[in-house]
Amino acid sequence: MSTTEVSPTALKPPQSSVNVVTLLRQNLFNGWINSLITVVLGWLVITVLYQVVNWVFTDATWAPIVTNLRLFWVGRYPETVLWRVQACLALVLLLFGLSGGLWGGVVRAVASGLAALMVLLALLPFGGGMRLYLAGTALLLGAGFVGGLRFPRLLRWPTIMLWLLSPLIVILLIRGFVTWSVIPFVDTGLWGGLLLTIFLAVVGIVASFPLGVLLALGRRSKLPVVKGFCVAYIELIRGVPLITVLFMAMLMLPLFLPPHVRVDNLVRVLVAITLFSAAYLAENVRGGLQSVPNGQVEAARALGLNVFQSTVLIVLPQALRAVIPAIVGQFISLFKDTSLVSLVGLTELFGIARGVIEQPEWITVTGGVQREVLIFVGLIYWIFCFSMAQISRRIETRLGVGTR
Amino acid sequence: MKLKQSPLLVAMLVLALVLSACAGSAPAGETSTGAGAASVAAASQAAVNSAPLAASTAASTATASTAASVAASEAASTAASASAAAGGTGQASAAASTAAAASGSAAPVTPASAGEYLQTIRNRGRLVCGFHGGFAGFGTLDQSGNAVGFDVDICKAVAAAIFGDATKIEFRPLPSAATRFTAVQTREIDILSRNTTWTISRDTSVGMDFAPTTFYDGQGMMVRTAENLTRLEDMGGATICVQSGTTTELNLTDAFRALNLEISPVVFDTQDAATSAYAEGRCDGLTTDKSQLASIRVGLPNPDEHVIMDVTMSKEPLTPAVLQGDPQWHDLVAWVVYGLITAEELGITQENVDTFSASQDPNVRRFLGLEGELGQGLGVENNFMVNVIKGVGNYGEIYNRHLGPETPFNLPRGQNALYRDGGLLYAPPFR
Incomplete structure (x- = not known):
């Protein structure tokens, strides 16, 4: 016992004397070329930062955001x-x-x-x-x-x-x-701003996830009809941009429906976003399904689980766990893609921004107010997407993705 | 194997059912008429047979509608929309309204049976107006989210004529110019009031019906005051900033080719890029529609250093449009616009309209519905112009509210003045 016991002081790492000056010298000024690069880049960064801060606090006109806050939150509600x-x-x-x-x-x-x-x-x-x-x-x-x-x-x-x-x-x-x-x-036409953005994103995410999983499972099915349908669907949707699907839903759908049937605009957009997102999700989930070794399914069969049980209890949990980053990436992209609905006439966050930029009050502002408004809207999108990424990372850590 | 796959299949089927149920339930909630196709079809025959009778016994208020006339209009609606949806010329609806007009003339005391379009709007309880949503002065959202602008007030005027209330209206933003006509064709919107230029192809092959022009725009040219340019002829050899791929670019080259002058156009993808290039001094002139030039000018660092030349290179009559095929609906929109112009001619404003009720001038009395039955022919109340003027004012008031001297645009009336002031606004008489 005593031979394996070591004195606790012997294992301690040498006390490194870390102070700012040595850190700077070691990393930024170790040689004249690096010093020169540091100085030039430092000057550039400081100049740009100064300009940005100067613009934000003196030149920028933030009035359109302050006076239109309600529009940004809830639109015309x-x-x-x-x-x-x-x-x-x-x-x-x-x-x-x-x-x-x-x-x-x-x-x-x-x-x-x-x-x-x-x-x-x-x-x-x-x-x-x-x-x-x-x-x-x-x-x-x-x-x-x-x-x-x-x-x-x-x-x-x-x-x-x-x-x-x-x-x-x-x-x-x-x-x-x-x-x-x-x-x-x-009326749903009055919903707008961040309210509508979140509504579209949440409904899109919640509805497209099960649909995407089903499509992914269907694509791996051995039934030719199911498989054929899923492959055709996924490849068709992935082959067109979201904006065309949206235009289709908003402008073409009424031509196909009987004249007295009017589907609410918001419902149409929701269905379009869901169907679109599901196709992408299906491919992400399929990647996860492929990562589950065949032995897992065989072991499940050996234990007497049927196809449904082995899929739901054995395969899917492992498959989904493996592709959390890809799925969250898809959700983040869905959140940002909701801005496209402003092109088909729904005033979600970005649509409101376009409207606010054109308010007559700001015509006399030199250069317009689009920079301020777009920066503000961009910041909101960033906060949401960054939070989603953070949540995903926590889930990954908790589920031990990549560590076990 | 098939058996083992079945839970998956079942699950997909269930999902498909749920989805279709959702899609099916939504329209039921939203459909205003709510009548099943079968029942309409069943009712239509009876309604058509009994229509003249019903018309002759109907009450004499313009808004009243008996069950029979509702059924008739629904039948007409089904037929007309079917033909519109099929891309037809709307003959069915035309036929329906001529039939209605015939029955109306047989019994003049009854309200002229509203065309199916007007009846659809009445049943819905509000007018759906397509507007720009992002065009300063013409159609934007104000800080409380209300639609405001010149084009918006035209829609409000029509709503006031139908309902006596300028607020019974739903505004649908149409940010994309390319899709605005589709929105009319699919009856997403009742009226398109979105700085749309009236052209022959839009009137014919696109299937629009244009009401009278509400704003005469034209392509103009902005130059620096210091250059002392007054005529296009002085601009030989100039560089001119212009947005690419627009009629603006074509008009520019046309105008100078006609004068046999060489110019060098500098084209940009967006109007913003063209504007900033001009502001930075890369071009001698900037060209686009005059109304837009005016708002660009006030946004420049020193507006006084720039001047919009008094030349017009193209005609851009901005005009509200409705779907072709329902003459009565087109007539109503047209006469509301004419009414706005006539009100300015007669000096009737939002404030003084009530004082005119004592007027002895027969023109005024007919116009305000104090005598005659001018509204009936349009399917609205005889005093519809009173409601319109109370709702939005006359043409001049609308113009000044959104584009006039009190606004940042300060657009001179120019071509948009009354004919007697040297402009192009000329309304046919109300009689």
Whole structure:
């Protein structure tokens, strides 16, 4: 025993004296060529940064964003019934809080991130009511979190049920009823801004995922009809740009339908996005399916599982786990692709941006306001896509992708 | 093997069913008429047979519609839309409205049976208007998300004529110029009011019907004030910035070829690129539609250093359009526009319209529906112009609200003045 025992001090690495000067010398100024490059690049970076900061704080006109905030959030959704959107947001945040408290892990990280975002937004100089609302949602989220942590047994099933019901609640609340004056009908043509972007992305993601998995399984099927259909579908959709599918849905569909049948524009766009995204997802999932060794299926058979069981319990979990980065990549691209619907007349975030740029108030601003507006919109897209990438990385870590 | 694949097959089938159910349920919720095809077909025969009778016994208010006339119009609607969808010339709808007109003249006290288009709009309860959504001054969204602009007010005027209420309207943004006519052809929109130039091919082969022109635009030329240029003839050898692939580019070369002058056009992909090139001094002149030049000019660093020459290189009559095939609907849009012009001629404004109710001038009395039955022929109330003027004002008021001296554009009326002021606006008489 004593022979394997070593003195703890003997194993410690040598204390490296890391200070700024030596670090700089070692990495940036070790030789005159590197020093020259460092100086030139440093000067360039500082100049550009100075110009950018200068533009952001002195030259840029941020008024179009401040005055049009409501347009950016909800588009033309009527102001008098805005509480319905706020209620939906509060509901979703409460659910995230509850889930974060109940289950921990990735959901908890998401909940904390959302809480931080709400607090941050509440600190921004919005109108008094808006700040109060934002702070309220943050509190609600926190309350849900604590509740979930304290009473896990009591709240587990209600939370799950509420999650399952929430899409219905959100859609009904935002859409309203023609016949019920408490929450009057709001035409889908009035939905817009970030609300519509998120709606399109969430519905697109949720609906295209199962469809994509089915298509991927269908493509590997040994039934010629199923396989043929799936291959034809996937290759057809992957062969055309999304914008053509959207134009098809918006402009050609009415020519094929009987004249008195009018499908809501939003539904058409949703179906188009879902069908398009599903084809790409199918190929991602197929890659995952191919990565599952045949031995897994054979072992499952040997254990007496039928095809359905071995697919759902053995193959799919491993296949999906392997392609999480690709799937999330597809979802991120779907989120950004929603901006294309502005070309077919829906005023989602990017459509609103195009409208705001052209408001007559900013005509007299030298050079227009498109830089400011596009930067703002780009920032919103970035926040969402970056968050999605972060969540995906956490899921990967948790599932041990690439490590086991 | 087939048996073992079956759960997959079943799952796919179920999904397909669910999807089709979703797609099927959506239209049911959205369809305003809501009548099944079969029941319409069944009702149509009876309705057509009894239409003259129903017309002669109908109440005399313009908005009233008996069950029979609704059924008749639905039958007409089915027939007409079928022909429109099939790319036909809309003869069915024309036939339907002539039949309606005949029955109307047989019993003049009844409201002229609205053409099926107008009836569809009435049933829906709002007018669907296609507008640009991103064209300053003509069609944009304001800060509360309302559609605003010159083109938008034309739509509002039509809605006011139909419903007596300029707010019963749904605005559909049409950012892409290429798809605007398809939106009319597929009846996505009732009226297209989106800075559309009236041309022969659009009127004939594209299948539009154009109401009178609401804005006479033309291609202009902006130069620097210091250059002291007043005529195109002075511009020999000049470099001119222009957007590529547009009629603007073709008009530019045409105009100078006609003058036998050499110029060097510098073409850019987008109007923005052409504008910045001009602003940086790469060109002597910048050419595009005059209305656009005016808004470009105020956005330049020193607007006073630039001047829009008093020349017009092309005709761009911007005109609202409706689907070809329902003459009554076209007439209504046309006469609302004429009405806006006539109101300015008569000096009737949004503010003083009520004071005219005491007017003894027969022109004014007919125009405002105080006497005569001019609205009936269009399928609207006789005092429809009162509603229009209360809703949006006369032509001059609309123009000044969006393009006039109070706005950043400060566009002079020019060709868009009344004929008696030297412009092109001339409305046929209301009688």
